[in-house]
């Protein structure tokens with residue numbers, strides 16, 4: 116792509132310069148052709164008119180043919196050249212008499228051919244001011260001037276007797292005279308313009324004097340010839356007129372030759388300039404191309420290749436997750452700094468991943484420890500009650516056996532309760548383990564009212580100790596619930612134990628524990644445990660179900676946490692609210708599982 120762009124630029128640059136060179140070369144061909152025409156004028160006006168040398172005309176004809184051959188393909192002049200050649204041959208064949216029409220015809224044909232050469236060879240479109248004015252305004256006028264000089268000489272000669280001039284001839288001479296003067300004036304003006312357009316002033320140096328001579332000679336001729344034109348003045352000697360005529364024609368031809376050679380010089384200068392500018396442009400383009408290729412090479416080597424390696428490593432890392440891979444790039448440039456930052460990022464990622472792994476395993480360990488701790492705390496909490504009962508019954512058994520007449524029945528009953536409490540303790544432990552491992556499902560259909568009765572019996576001795584009056588309000592015909600008996604017993608025992616604790620500090624009213632059960636709606640049963648104890652502080656209400664939260668000096672803060680875990684694992688809800696007058700009411704909703712029964 117880059118090479119194509121370069122090729123196109125170079126091509127358009129060379130093409131543009133070649134067009135300009137071709138243009139200037141065509142001008143040069145025209146200029147050379149005009150040099151031949153100039154020689155033809157010389158022969159027609161100077162020699163032919165006087166000496167009638169046919170050999171001179173033959174020379175002109177062959178030069179004309181050579182010039183036409185040189186210009187063919189560039190200029191459309193062959194037809195006019197042939198017409199001019201015919202006119203020249205006619206002139207050669209005609210006698211050299213004054214007012215010879217063949218001479219006038221040859222001058223007219225020469226002028227037409229000269230104009231065509233100027234038009235076809237771009238000379239009239241010349242882009243430079245000096246050559247434009249020199250050719251298009253000055254040299255182009257010279258055939259006119261020479262033609263008019265010839266005309267004037269022919270018509271003005273007559274018999275040498277001014278009074279015998281025909282009126283028509285006189286008019287022609289007057290017109291030719293004034294036209295010649297105006298042509299000369301134009302040439303002067305345009306010379307000034309051509310000098311202005313020539314920046315180094317060489318043109319003026321080369322041609323100013325020859326043109327000045329030409330103008331003065333023409334003016335001299337016009338004034339010497341005017342004697343013959345104007346009948347009122349003294350007629351001028353014919354040989355003087357002829358001499359000034361020859362000087363005017365000769366200097367005009369010389370001025371033309373000088374202008375022509377300047378034109379050629381300037382055109383050659385322009386062509387050389389164009390060539391050297393083209394060479395310079397090509398050199399510059401070549402240098403730029405080399406520089407661009409060098410930059411492209413550096414870009415490829417120092418940017419593209421490292422970036423491709425970057426991409427490959429990034430892809431490999433994303434696939435393998437191997438953060439130990441590194442980008443090898445030791446350079447101090449931007450890519451090197453990027454590679455360094457990339458490698459640092461990889462190290463950071465590897466370290467972060469290691470930290471993450473460590474933190475995860477630490478978290479898992481803490482979770483295990485927490486679970487273990489919660490389980491130990493729960494076991495410790497829940498077997499407290501059976502253990503206390505075992506101690507109490509052991510003491511009782513000892514007392515019954517220690518009497519002078521041991522009461523073996525009572526002692527046996529106490530020992531049976533010890534066995535029962537021991538069983539209960541092991542069942543509680545199994546139940547708690549099952550809860551934490553979240554395996555095993557010991558749910559059975561049971562009657563809530565029966566369960567409440569059991570728990571009140573188990574707690575009775577403690578309640579009696581604290582003089583608590585128990586009031587129950589248990590609805591009849593309640594549906595059974597699917598529950599783990601031991602776990603539900605623990606919940607109710609914990610709630611009753613808390614109620615008992617809350618009432619111990621109350622001394623100004625009887626301690627009353629109210630336990631109720633009722634159907635809350637078609638598929639759930641509401642159980643309430645209400646005391647008239649100290650109540651819960653407003654600030655503690657949100658915390659009482661948290662593990663290890665307690666306001667008691669000897670409490671573990673596990674009772675309500677265990678209760679809530681158990682109730683939630685049964686699909687129920689547990690919450691606390693202030694009692695009707697004093698104390699606290701715990702509400703427990705259990706689903707009846709009626710839909711399962713159906």
Ligand SMILES: Nc1ncnc2c1ncn2[C@@H]1O[C@H](COP(=O)(O)OP(=O)(O)OP(=O)(O)O)[C@@H](O)[C@H]1O
Pocket residue numbers: 496609613614617646648649650651655659664665666667669670671672673674675676698699
């Ligand atoms: N019926 C209640 N009346 C007043 N406060 C209560 C009642 N039940 C619980 N609380 C408050 O809730 C707290 C947490 O009770 P929770 O049963 O979880 O632990 P605890 O009774 O303090 O100790 P333990 O783990 O030995 O049961 C208690 O310390 C107490 O402040």
Ligand SMILES: [Mg+2]
Pocket residue numbers: 609612613670673674675
């Ligand atoms: Mg408690």
